[in-house]
Amino acid sequence: MAIPIHDFAHSLILAKADDDLKQQLVIHFETSDLSAPDKAPLVVTTMLVMTWVLQQARSMYKAAEQETLVAAISSSAKPNALAVWSSSGLDWIILSEGLMVLLRDRIDSVAERFAASFPELIDTELMRRLLAEKPLSGGFKTSLSSFLYFAAVAFFTGHEAGHHVAGHRSQYPKRAHAENSEDDAIDRGGDWLIGQALERDADILGLTLCRIAMTDLLSKLWGVTEAENLSAYEQQVFQRVLAALISTGALTAAVFIKPKSIEWVEVPKRSHPPAIARLLTLASIISFAIKKNFHGLDALSRRWIRVASLEVAVGATIVPGTDADRIQQERIARGGEPAAIRATGIRKAMHDPTFRKYMAQLDAKIWEIRPRLKPRR
Numbered sequence: 001m002a003i004p005i006h007d008f009a010h011s012l013i014l015a016k017a018d019d020d021l022k023q024q025l026v027i028h029f030e031t032s033d034l035s036a037p038d039k040a041p042l043v044v045t046t047m048l049v050m051t052w053v054l055q056q057a058r059s060m061y062k063a064a065e066q067e068t069l070v071a072a073i074s075s076s077a078k079p080n081a082l083a084v085w086s087s088s089g090l091d092w093i094i095l096s097e098g099l100m101v102l103l104r105d106r107i108d109s110v111a112e113r114f115a116a117s118f119p120e121l122i123d124t125e126l127m128r129r130l131l132a133e134k135p136l137s138g139g140f141k142t143s144l145s146s147f148l149y150f151a152a153v154a155f156f157t158g159h160e161a162g163h164h165v166a167g168h169r170s171q172y173p174k175r176a177h178a179e180n181s182e183d184d185a186i187d188r189g190g191d192w193l194i195g196q197a198l199e200r201d202a203d204i205l206g207l208t209l210c211r212i213a214m215t216d217l218l219s220k221l222w223g224v225t226e227a228e229n230l231s232a233y234e235q236q237v238f239q240r241v242l243a244a245l246i247s248t249g250a251l252t253a254a255v256f257i258k259p260k261s262i263e264w265v266e267v268p269k270r271s272h273p274p275a276i277a278r279l280l281t282l283a284s285i286i287s288f289a290i291k292k293n294f295h296g297l298d299a300l301s302r303r304w305i306r307v308a309s310l311e312v313a314v315g316a317t318i319v320p321g322t323d324a325d326r327i328q329q330e331r332i333a334r335g336g337e338p339a340a341i342r343a344t345g346i347r348k349a350m351h352d353p354t355f356r357k358y359m360a361q362l363d364a365k366i367w368e369i370r371p372r373l374k375p376r377r
C-alpha cells in the first residue's frame with residue numbers, strides 16, 4: 001500500500017479545527033496563526049522539504065495511522081519548533097516562520113565557510129553540476145546555501161517526527177514539546193536526564209530522516225537513480241558530498257537555537273542538553289551514521305568530514321568582536337588547527353571526562369525508559 005502523501009492545504013483545514021493544537025500554538029508561539037502553503041517562497045520551499053521528510057516518517061507508522069502524522073507552519077516570528085500530541089488523535093509537527101528566517105539568514109555564511117573548508121569537494125564534477133542548479137526559492141544567495149537549508153530543515157522536521165515515531169508522548173504530560181524553551185522541562189521528580197535522553201533519541205531519528213531526504217534530493221538533481229550508474233570514483237564523491245552536506249546541515253540546525261556556552265553545573269536545570277553537549281552528542285551520532293551508511297569513505301575522510309563540518313557550523317555562530325572571535329583570529333593567524341572548535345571550547349569539552357560520563361548517562365537513561373515509550377510503529 002502506498003503511503004498517503006502529506007498535503008499542507010489539507011492539514012491547514014485540520015489544524016483550524018483542532019482546539020488542542022491552537023492552545024499549544026498560543027503557549028509556544030504567542031499566536032495560533034498558521035501560514036498558507038502559497039504564503040511566500042520560503043514557506044513553499046520549507047513545506048517541500050517537510051513533505052519529503054514526513055513521507056519517510058509516515059512509513060515508520062502503522063498503516064492505519066500514517067495519516068495522523070501531520071505538519072503546519074506557524075506564522076510566528078519567534079524561532080521555535082514544536083511536537084504536539086493532540087487529543088484529536090493527530091500528531092503535529094510545527095515549525096515557525098521565525099525559525100525558517102533565522103536559518104535562512106545565516107545559511108549563506110555557513111555555505112561560504114563550507115566552500116572554503118571542502119575545496120576538493122567543490123572542485124568535483126558532481127558538485128559542479130549541483131552548484132549549477134538554480135537555488136531553491138526563498139532568498140538564498142547560492143544553490144549550496146539552499147541545499148544546506150534543505151538539510152537543516154530536514155533535520156529539524158526529522159527531530160520532531162522522531163519524538164512522535166519513538167513514542168515520547170507518555171513522557172510529556174503537557175502533550176507538547178517545544179525545542180526553544182528552557183522552562184518546558186519535564187517535571188518528574190527532578191529527573192532531568194530523561195528530557196535530555198529524549199532529545200538525543202529524537203536526534204538519532206532526525207538524522208536518519210535527514211539523510212534519506214537529502215539522498216533522495218541529490219539523487220534526483222544529479223539524475224542518479226541507480227548506484228550502478230556511477231563509477232567507483234563517482235560513488236565515493238557522491239558519498240562524500242552527501243555526508244558533508246548532511247553533517248553540516250544538521251549541526252547548523254542544532255546550533256542555531258540554543259545557548260552556546262557549556263556549563264556542566266547548569267545541566268540538571270535544562271530540558272535540553274547545553275548547546276555544546278548537544279552538538280557533541282549529535283556529532284557522535286553523525287559520525288556513527290556516516291560509518292554505517294557510507295561504505296565508500298575511509299576513516300580519514302570520515303574524520304575530515306567530522307572535524308570540518310563541526311568547524312563550519314560552529315564558526316558561523318561566532319559573533320565578530322567577541323572573545324571567541326578574538327581567540328579564533330589568533331588561532332587562524334597561527335595556522336593549522338580548527339580555530340572555531342578551539343575558540344568556542346568545543347575541543348576542550350570533547351576531551352572532558354565529564355562529557356563522556358554524561359553521554360553514558362544519557363544512553364543508560366534511554367534504555368531504562370524505552371519500555372515505557374509507546375511508538376505508533
Ligand SMILES: [Zn+2]
Pocket residue numbers: 159163177178179198199202
Ligand atoms: Zn526535541
